[in-house]
Amino acid sequence: MKRVFITTLSLMVLLASACAWAQEPLRLENSRISLSFDRKSGALTAIGNKLTAEIYGICGDEWEVEAVEFQAKSADLKLASLSCQGEVVTARYASDRIIVEVTYTLHGENHFVEKQLALTGSGVHGLKKVTVSRPTFSCPGLQMVPYRYPKFGHAPGREPECTFFGRTAKGGLFTGLEYSFDSSALKGDNVILELAPGLKMRAGEKLLCEPAYFGVYQHGPFDKETKDLPLQSESDAMVAMTSAILGPPRFGLVPIMNGWMSQTERGESTEQSIAQDMKALDVMAQCGIDWYSDAHPWGGEISRMNVLGADDKYQPGPMVQKFLEHARKLNVKVMLFATLNNTHPWAAGKPFRQDRPDWLIDAGASRPANAPAWRQSGKGNCIGVRDFREWLDRIYLEAIAGGPYQGWEMDGDFFGGMGAVGQLVPADCQSGKHDHLPGNSDYASQKALTQIMAGIRQDSPKTYIEAFRPSQDLGIWALKYVDSCFTLDEYGVQSGNLAAGDKIRTWSRIRVHHNFFPHYIDQPQLFPGQGNWPSKNLDFILLSALSSSPNQTYYIPTKTGLPDADKAEIRKWLDWGRKNIEYLKVRKDLPDWPAAGKVDGAAHIVGDHGLICLFNSSATQLTGEFALTEACIGLKATGKLQISQEYPASDRKIVSTPGQTVRWEVPPATVIVIRIQPKENI
DSSP states (O other): OHHHHHHHHHHHHHHHHHHHHHHSOEEEEOSSEEEEEOTTTOOEEEEEETTTTEEEEEEOOOOEEEESSOEEETTTSEEEEEEEETTEEEEEEEOSSEEEEEEEEEOTTOSEEEEEEEEEESSOEEEEEEEEEOOEEEOTTOEEEEEEEOOSSOOTTOOOEEEEEEEOSSEEEEEEESOTTOOOEEETTEEEEEEOOOEEEOTTOEEEOOOEEEEEEEOOTTOOOOTTSOOHHHHHHHHHHHHHHHOSOOSSOEEEEEGGGTTOOOSSOOHHHHHHHHHHHHHHHHTTOOEEEOSSGGGGOHHHHHTOOTTOOOOOOHHHHHHHHHHHHTTOEEEEEEOSSSSOTTTTOOOSOTTOGGGBTTTTSOOOTTOOHHHHTTOOBOTTOHHHHHHHHHHHHHHHHTSSOSEEEEOSTTTSOOOOSSOOOOOOOOOSSSSBOSSOOHHHHHHHHHHHHHHHHHHOTTOEEEEOTTHHHHOGGGOTTOSEEOOOTTOSOOSSHHHHHHHHHHHHHIIIIITOOOGGGOOOEESOSOSSOOOTTHHHHHHHHHHHOSEEEEOOOTTTOOOHHHHHHHHHHHHHHHHTHHHHTOOEEOSSOSOTTOOEEEEEEETTEEEEEEEEOSSSOEEEEEESSHHHHOOOOOSOEEEEEEETTOOOEEEEOTTOEEEEEEOTTEEEEEEEEEGGGO
16 A cells, blocks of 8 residues: 555656646846747747846737738647757747748847748748737837838838847846848837748748847947937847857958949940050059959950850850959959849840740739839849749859859849849839749749858859849848948938048948948948049048948059059058958947047957057047947957057057046047057057
8 A cells, every 4th residue: 555655656756757847938048138938839938048147028929920822820729749859949830831940040149039931831832921920028128129121122022121129127038030121010019020032932942031030139338329229228239239140350461453334344344345454443543442343244245245045154255254354363262243134224224044934033923013124124033933043043053163253243233123223122023923923022032042152152162152133122131142332322422532531431331230230341432433533531531431441442544543642541551451351350339420629430349459540630629538348349358458540650658557538639530549458468
């Protein structure tokens, strides 16, 4: 009897323990963030902000899939399995129509988690809408603030991406989708994270949807509420996340001469134009610029590209090979100017593959009455056709594998437009023959371009990838697998290099702090709208660009010329940039932005040593200041520090300690470079 009682008691203990385990949340955490999941539903139920010791309760972390043929909701499908392996929690749901696998991934000690849906349909389905999550957050004093960005370039009816910040007195959380044209919204307290793929799913094929992110942050000393803009701590948290997702810089200093704006040939190549372009390479090499962005797509061999067939390869012809060989002798790396929907969007280009009219945008369907002229004339392919995308991808990879190109760049407006500047033309292909549903084909187009760039990076990892249109208009989530993004915000004539330098630094701050670019993906422009070549204050504009990003694009008057002394000045600062590239790969902006009567600048600190650049474009001497702290300049130091002025050459040196504020006089119309290093290292 005693043995039976003990056995029964043991069984009861085991059952109670199992029951308690079933009710206890599944957890995923590191030193910054913790996440709790319901074991019955697999949903995220709470986020812990370990930076502020706050808990944000979550109700409604549910997904929904709407197809032409059916609807599926997490609340209606049975949870088939729930597992936690390392940094990943996986929930699997299944029905006779669709299998949905949901993963939550916490990468190391990062302050955010990514939630991604993988969809596998049983048949051919038209995927209309995917809701990744619809959370409502709860915490004392929590205020939800939606923030849409970028603020320019989007067409009517195509809203830019949105991040939702949940602010508390101590810090907060942030969430959104990693997609440029999401349909996310805040309805009351409910955040709805969703997108409209408009894709045709193939039976048995797994589709990875764009992830949602959930992150946490803590308020900092420079937070200041400004209407319609994020707090500094929110911006810092977002940039830290985008940097982690996009990865660190893969190259050193990359100064690029933009051939389109440097007086080189834009149309079909000829013997004469090739000879002139080779002279342009000589000029840029004398300036110390060692990357060349071609001015004409496909080396200027547009007529050859117009008739490229199903099994043909892109191989540079004799004239282009002569140009590439000259570049090799000068140690200049050339970017392949590739196009997406037309062999040359601004000249005598045609759609690719004349034998495949079914690849044209709007193929087999009536074009919208208000469609632009190029749509009416049928001059563009639809990248939302998988067969076309795979054919074009092969052309790219074979061209790069041949060896003459060290970089790949994409330009051509938005998925088939004719090069309009400043207005994003939506992709709304009406064809029912393609791999998207008729109508809005933004998602299919953007996903195709991302897949192309991912394939190039995987197949040829040493290839530098530069994005022009359409990526430059779409925001940060269109820049996955990109090394730099050419922008047009500095375009236009400036009244001298002081004003141009101020504009470079201002727009670079906008892209970092308002649009969440890692600074090393930015690509400031120098000397646009040259008119009369600006020789004065070259150091100011060059250091403005070098301090902003390791990538720069240069407009050089290769035919009308520039003085030899200016070539030497440009080369001097580019050599300085190469010498200090490990510092320039990091950047911490000082609190004040470029403005009249103020000194602004940026710190480039690695641990306990590095550089600070201070800029004063005014006509009077001003004093700049910075604190020797991690919050202000990114400094991590414990002992005495020597601070010395490196440029312009000066004997001024001071010794200070972490936590102190340093004040430095900056003469009018001047940039100064200060070096910080531990005193014991000197």
